[in-house]
Amino acid sequence: MTVYERDLGTPAVSAETQVSLTIDGMPITVPEGTSIMRAAALVNAAIPKLCATDSLEAFGSCRLCLVEIEGRPGTPASCTTPCQEGMTVNTQTPRLDKLRKGVMELYISDHPLDCLTCSANGDCELQDMAGAVGLREVRYSDEGENHLSAGKDESNPYFTFDASKCIVCSRCVRACSEVQGTFALTIAGRGFGSEVSTAKGTDFLASDCVSCGACVQACPTATLQEKSVIDRGVPSRKVKTTCAYCGVGCSFTAELRGDELVRMVPDKQGGANAGHSCVKGRFAWGYANHEDRITEPMIRDSIDDEWRVVGWEEAIQFAADRLKKIQADHGIDAIGGITSSRCTNEEVYVVQKMVRAAFGTNNVDTCARVCHSPTGYGLKQTFGTSAGTQDFASVQDADAILVIGANPTDAHPVFGSRMKRRLREGAELIVIDPRAIDLVRSPHIGAQHHLQLRPGTNVAVVNAMAHVVVTEGWVAEEFVNERCDVESFKAWERFIALPENSPEALEETTGVPAAAVREAAETYAKAGNGAIYYGLGVTEHSQGSTMVMAMANLAMATGNIGRPGVGVNPLRGQNNVQGSCDMGSFPHEFAGYRHVSDDSARALFDSAWGVSLRGEPGMRIPNMLDAAVAGKFRGLYVQGEDIAQSDPNIHHVEAALKAMDCVIVQDLFLNETARFAHIFLPGTSFLEKDGTFTNAERRINRVRPVVPPLSGMSEWGVTCAISEAMGYPMPYADAAEIMDEIAALTPTFAGVSFALLDEVGSVQWPCNGEAPMGTPVMHEQRFVRGEGQFVTTPYVPTDERSTRRYPLLLTTGRILSQYNVGAQTRRTENTVWHAEDILDIHAADAEARGVADGDWIEISSRVGSTRMRARLSDEIPAGVVYTTFHHPVSGTNVITTDNSDWATNCPEYKVTAVEVRPSMGAGL
Amino acid sequence: MTVWFVPRDAAAKSMGADGIASALLARGEEVIRTGSRGMLWLEPLVECASERNGSRVGWSNVTVADVNEDRLDTDHPAYLGEVDLLTYLSRQQRWIYERVGIIDPLDPQDFQHHGGLAGLKAAMAMAPADVLEAVKTSGLRGRGGAGFPAGIKWQTVADQEPQPLRGQPSRATRHKFICVNADEGDSGTFADRMLMEGDPFSLLEGMAIAAYAVGADRGMIYLRSEYPEAWDILCGAIEAARSEGWLGESVLGSNFAFDVEVRLGAGSYVCGEETAMLESLEGRRGMVRAKPPLPAIKGLFGVPTVINNVLTIASVPGILARGAEAYAALGCERSRGTQVFQLAGNIAQGGIVEMAFGVSARELVEDFGGGTLSGRPVKAVQIGGPLGAYIPPDQLDVPMAYEALADAGAMLGHGGLVVFDDSADMAEQARFAMECCAEESCGKCTPCRIGAVRGVEVIDRLRQGDNIETQTLLLRDLCDVMKQGSLCAMGGLTPNPVLSALDHFAEDFR
């Protein structure tokens, strides 16, 4: 399908008052404040424009969009002139024609006349507009001043900047500021000397540019253009799909020339991203065709053998035989599966179905185990559903934003930009994080409060904030009385008001000054709409689940639930964390978060699937690995996940994998886990998938096949084939049928179908009879569980403490340009920004150890050690070190421990006691 | 005891006033530094009185030698007699400039003794709404060029709620601003400078009245950096006004809080345009903003803002002190009150002439100005600054008033008249207008950014005699695009001098 997005010139306006006017004789009614340009576009009156685009505020610089308004002198610009009641506007008159032609003549007098050979030929607004105004000749001397010899900046790996083609419309500069919020670009100079510029003395690569592509997107000419378009030509067809990186779930239009992907363009209609993108989704898709891709199935008897390329049939039969044999020898529960948050809902659903129905066990878990399982647990306990409460757009209504253990500008950049936009407008910001993340202070953004806590003391800090709210009398009594379970509130209130939960009592534990906690609590409680956003810095702790409930308590106590601008919102790591959880990947839950012991739910699945399902939970990933080491668990199907790199205490993971008789890895690349696999099943990149992803705001987005699967088979098809070979056929004609089954069996998905998604773009679950178009904000009238449940949240210190031997606390995170274990991003040009994992260490800690900036160091914990280079940083406090885990060579998870969340076993990645020593030489 | 009065006005200083003051001080005389009387061809004009507030006699073009050799007596050829009686001054109707040249600009007592502060006191005895009414009744219009009624602008600001500064939380302190545009960049104008250097308190008083009327709490003066003397004096005046309690938390002991900050421009003509000025005051590139929103609704840092020119604000204390009707009684048609005309360029008697609207350009150039400095015939007078039209001598009878000038295809602008004698090459002047626009364009809108450069090039070709008819047509088309298509007055008015030169002095283009 090819959908050309119309550009209405200026952003939509929401206003209570409507005004009616006439444009070129056509009547129209629009919200007050709407520009004449937008209104004209809505009646299909074509007003030429160059500096205007509906993703940016009106600017009024190009002067092509001049119109006449009856009764008013002059020719105002339609982009900056708002509609007024009773106006009569003429957009096409001889006078306007002449003016527009005159303006265009000026533009072209300083532009290369190389349309036919220009890489944007056919995709250039300047070219279009010159045609639209009917410019035939340029009367100015071709010897006049010009910029035709201005140079090119090719430093960015993905796009070029050709200044000779620039018309100085400032769209790129405005996009970088308004949309992305990075402010890497400016206009330098003035008058005729005005030019788009990065900071003094920098090219694009050395500038603050984060390569989000907003400038390229905004550029109406070939000035800022994707190198892929220059190389491959202007695209000829388009397919709308969804990015497969982070949990924001941006909608993109994949633009192809023939069957070759030319570029990915963010979709303005995208519910999650509204036309914005980041460097990963926009540009880092080259891995999909990387030479490392494995496209044929492979098997081997032992992991010491070489791989043998085989046909699909042989591989599938080999897998089924091995699994069956294990079950025969060691029992039904000796095998299991792991689903992946990178796969579609449909792919995940069939894997868990295969495990439950074909394997006959509940030993299925998902990689969300190691990231957001505490979110599911905590929000279900308190609110009644395992999901974030808001849509992303909600942040636009927040007055105070509380960011805890998340780094949106790096890990969720497109949402980060939305948040920054709201912050620039004046929302107050509280950051609770050991690190001074970008949001704490970056151009035009600053946190009013940064509670720089000691890693592992989240619960203590949020308890202290809640203590202040309760003891200062800032509880939203009406909300609590009407919406929450009052008994549980009273118990919580008594608990939280205890002196031991006061900021003063906890100051030494948390390292956060009591006064700062009190001020932050006041801001959150009193600013108006308080919204909490959090990430893995909350969940990946021994008290991850407790912390999620502590935040939910705080939000309920202050009445910050159930309307736009508030809520408790997990920022999901991978594209389909929400979906993989929704699809019944947890060993204790069916799709839609129904416990396996729930007889009615089980009966429903029993009858639909024609099997008798088990009513007690299966093993979680760490249980499986422990059981493998114990010799009781011997076969594993791993869908698109690299547990030998991404899971904690790698030595333990490797021991478990080695102990198994059958490890099946389904992936794009021969990953670390595949070193221990017996069967390798080539997977599909997101460009080859047909299905849906569900993002962090519960938004179900379509993933459409852009190119056919390189392996010749869909991933769900492979799963179904194995299931069939195991004796349980799962005959689906296509992915849509899988979704139909999900909808039929899952009340929150009852209204979802590919047909609906193709029609409306996306919906947020619950989507059913009560909410046929989905639910942007949850718990509006009542909580899903009825009344909001307060849960007491005692602070229990982690066992992982700094000791004399391991005096530093290591915490980990992500960086913008790389993604998780880097399997994808490391196979793109993104490595120019982050070629290796680096340890951030405070200058005092470095000095005490004789470590200088850039030195190689050895970092060791009680379970292992690794080497990397050090960077002296003032973004972290003394006593804390920080690194990313994107590169297998640095093996960060060699040193993370088995500690995990008490309720969900989510690993405690964020706290590891370590020591750092200078080290000679590179690598391991 | 004899008191000497020596101006510290920048123009007087440019002719050596400081040397005279030093010489007098060296002789042990009491010297009071004042503003300039505005008869600039007489500078340094030194005055003397037997007591501080006595009548003053003066000498023109005084030299250090005159002082050192004790020649300043009634026999001196440059002896002027009683200065107030000089026709140039006595014919004027000084309202804004009544104290300029008379008082020590930084002496609060001197200011009050000569009627200062009466306006603010009168205003604060009234309800803010009545102050607004008075300003409306007076018929005062903006002196920056556009001539918008000040009272209506103030009313718009008064009608807005104060707002937190852009980007600040809704819980932050809310403000409204009074901004004074003192970026007097037009060639041929210097009345703002002389007022600020001669009577800065009147400006602060006017700002305080405006603030009281509209409910503003902060004032900003945007002063061009080319005026270092005015900067020193304004800074001193603000400090003095604070210590007098005229500014600050409690203006004149009341609950009304208002304070003023002065900021310097940095060499950009377009920052005289009000929205570019706001950008510059916010510390950014001086790029013109599209309107709406009007600055009265979203102005400095996004909050409701009154923007007035120096002379507009300085007119206000008198309106409150002497009554709106007295002000409205001056002038003609919808141009009420007085205008401070500035006679400049090739003129024998250049300086300040404050008269009620309606005086003719000819009276100003010939009667006050005494014709050209060179003694040659007047060829053209550019009225209203660099963006004003060049008027040939036969059209000089036009009354100096908003409507009359507009009818004559000219504009009042900031009230400056620049005289050229018959040696001027008007094609060169037309080219210069384009060149200046190219040099000073903010670069935002296309007609100004590219058009001005092309304008220079087309005029060059015209002057080379290259295809005159085509190039003339192209120039007129270009002027049309700039006039109707530009975002702000700079690009929009640059065609004025160009087309007037082309229309009235076509022979200069061959």
Add this chain to the structure above:
Amino acid sequence: MISRSAFPQWNESDARARLTSLIREHDGPVLLCLQDVQMVYGFVPTAAVELIAELCNVSRADVTGVLTFYADLRTTPPPAIPVRLCAAEACQAVGGRALAQAWQQACDQDDQLAVDTGVDEPIFCLGNCALGPAAMVGGQLMGRATVMSLKERVAGIRDGGRSSVGGES
């Protein structure tokens, strides 16, 4: 425009202290900071761009944009005694163009003069339009300027004294 003859070397910690207090007291401080740096150091070194961006919490590009917009702001050290002649209409009407040419000739003939005063960057209006041609020499305004009076003023400032016609108060 307000200039001084001798400037200290760029010193980041001094600049940081000055700018920090300036920023504390003023909204929208980027231009103020650039002006302050130029006042103290004579021009705006690249290091200042970085520092101002950091202290004002804006991007380096933002500062670059402001720095390059304003004619007053310079990125190289100023001449010892800058001479700037008014190039606007009122001064043109009394021989401003001829003066500029003559001054250029004078500088062409006198290397020391050229070095001391730098290239004349024309300035549009000094507010001395009734006493043109006007000039700003070492920060001091002059009226009815001639090549002779300009040279005298330059010499006066160079010799550390004040020329016979006025000077700063």
Add this chain to the structure above:
Amino acid sequence: MSGVVEQDARLVVMANQIANNVPVGGEVPQQVADHIGKFWTGAMRADLKRIAEHSSDQLRQEVVAAVALLA
């Protein structure tokens, strides 16, 4: 350390951690039993029972009490 011993050690850590972290205000053994009942496999529960019988000193009192409540 053999795999089985290692696995037992993990179960002990997990059970003790649960007991240490359940919300205050309720009966701890019952909460621990509920939690383990909801999220542990039958084999894991059986292993825990075995540990409680043979080496209960590794387990917190509340866990030992909880084991008695397990179905």
